[in-house]
Amino acid sequence: MHILLAPAKIGAGMFAAESHTSRHHIAIAAMACLCVLLGGPSCAAGAESLIIAGATYYEPGASGPGWAWTDAGHLELDGYAGEAIGAEGDLVLTLAGQNSVTESHAPDADITLCGMEAWGNLTLRGTGTLTATGSQCGIHISQALVVDGCTVDARADGA
Known part of the structure; x- marks a missing residue:
């Protein structure tokens, strides 16, 4: 808007x-x-919550294999290979190494049928790569998408 x-x-x-x-x-x-x-x-404060591999996080400082939510507006991926990622709000995603997100196909998942989604603005940056796959879309953004310096491959594998 x-x-x-x-x-x-x-x-x-x-x-x-x-x-x-x-x-x-x-x-x-x-x-x-x-x-x-x-x-x-x-509205510029960043993501209110993140959904990563089916788990919902409400506070920055959380991390797991290949990812770290460093502050409300910033997520880092370094070798992440897992289920879908979603953000409620604006997010800057820094990519290092090869990363992939895939829709989980879980019927009760809190995320749509996409590999990555953000209900706000999404900035993808860094020197890494991201492959995002979902049955309806690879990446869904409700506002603006910015790709800066990284490689992104977003695919829909379904109907």
Whole structure:
């Protein structure tokens, strides 16, 4: 989602403010409303949770074979070969070595039929590779995908 904010002129007759202080309060209230409408400062905070190989993690600092969730907005893969990875929110994924994620095909999985998904923005970077395979898509992103310096092979193997 892109939001374009353009400067606008407000005529003197639109707000009947009695003093500089009341105009200041109106400006602060308008800014607060705009922050709420745009999602506030938390929208750039990173992933709220990660699903890795069927397990859900809510706090950074978790790790396993070939992966480490270093902070809310950053996951590192180095030789990961396992089930699907999902992020609730924005995520930067740094790749080292060869990595692969494959849809688990589990009927009760919390992730869609993709090898990798992010419900936010996803940045893939580093010197490594990622092969993502799912029955409906290799990688599903709800907002923007950025690939920087790494090799990505995303495939759907089903219908």
